[in-house]
Amino acid sequence: MDTRTNLFLQEVRENLTSCILPYWLKLKDPRGGYYGEVAADGTVLYDAPRGVILNARIIWSFAAAYQALHETSYLVAAVHARDYFLEHFCDHKYGGVYWSVDAEGERLDTKKQLYAQGFAIYGLSELYKVTRDDEVLKNAVNLYKVVETYFADKENGGYIEALARDFSPLEDMSLSAHDINADKTMNSHLHILEAYANLYQVWPDEELKGAVERLLDIIGTKVMAADGHLQLYFTRDWSVMPGGVSYGHDIETSWLALECAFALKDLDIVNRVRPWALAMGKAGNEGLLADGSLRYEKLLDGSFDDSRQWWVQAETVVGNLWLWKYHSDPQGAERALAAWSYIRDHLVDREAGEWWWAVLPDGSLDLSQPKAGFWKCPYHNTRMCLQVLSVFPA
DSSP states (O other), X not given: OOHHHHHHHHHHHHHIIIIIHHHHHTTBOTTSSBOSOBOTTSOBOTTOOEEHHHHHHHHHHHXXXXXXXXXXHHXXXXXXHHHHHHHHTBOTTTOSBOSEEOTTSOEEEOOXXXXXXXXXXXXXXXXXXXXXXXHHHHHHHHHHHHIIIXXXXXXXXXXXXXXXXXXXXXXXXXXXXXXXXXXXXXXXXXXHHHHHHHHHHHSXXXXXXXXXXXXXHHIIIIIBOTTSOBOOEEOTTOOXXXXXXXXXXXXXXXXXXXXXXXXXTOHHHHHHHXXXXXXXXXXXXXXXXXXXXXXXXXXXXXXXXXXXXXXXXXXXXXXXXXXXXXXXXXXXXXXXXXXXXXXXXXXXXXXXXXXXXXXXXXXXXXXXXXXXXXXXXXXXXXXXHHHHHHHSOO
């Protein structure tokens, strides 16, 4: 390897093992689980609610880190997260997982988001890879069956965005204040796809394989537009609703869809997905800026949000490495390195650990957003580091 590649690997490994993961290890609550929020100034909000996405992603991150690096403290952290998750986030009456609990672990928001079921499957199936704990696998498979029973749209294909605790319909199915109320979304289908593909690696069920293949086709034929960008919101019959361009999701889906196709070990499926992946990768890179970072999104009015969100920059590194490795794009590695350089110089908090939420268009840090919380999790950046280390193995 050349000097720049070695330095890239060294910096990424150090960021993962000396910054990101130690930061989250310190947020372990000795009473169970992990604290729900840390403000931008580093204040731990011990009484903050705890979101299912954060907790499922913590399971995934530490399990994946243990599998790659074999550091025992990571496995202990993942199991600590598992114990709390199975007790407090799983609905033992109706099935599925809740959106949030309070600081004492009591039910708070009991709606059943498709997105949340996906991340629960994703985290638990990753943990099963390193523990072979039958209870963990059973819970992941049960969640898959919940999704197929209640969320699957048998008439139109795909999955409904959200349901009430008892799986009755909801009027407002939006995932967050940033989203519009839609029957189906790109975002939830992407993450159900990655969850199902991850589960398939440890539970190679033929019906599950069929569901993964159908999801890949949905991404390539309904979600992706002719220009390679992803359409974001849909009615039940897949009519497109107004939405902007999410460059981060374009570049993330470009590599993640291909990885999910690889998981099925079916060359025909891989060959079908590969051109879609390339188109999405090229579309995502339309948001690249001169400093190597990727802008957040293009709005409906044609204007741009040039904030540099932490997760978007992480996906820019991975997506471009995959363009280089699997699509013979010679400049992909250069773009990945440029994106990492931006992350290292602007988003990494070297003193406290972890990354900042975003750099605003004026170059200042977005201190209105937390360092840890419902959406600020050790998932995109941990995964980025592990992907870099796997693309360039020691």
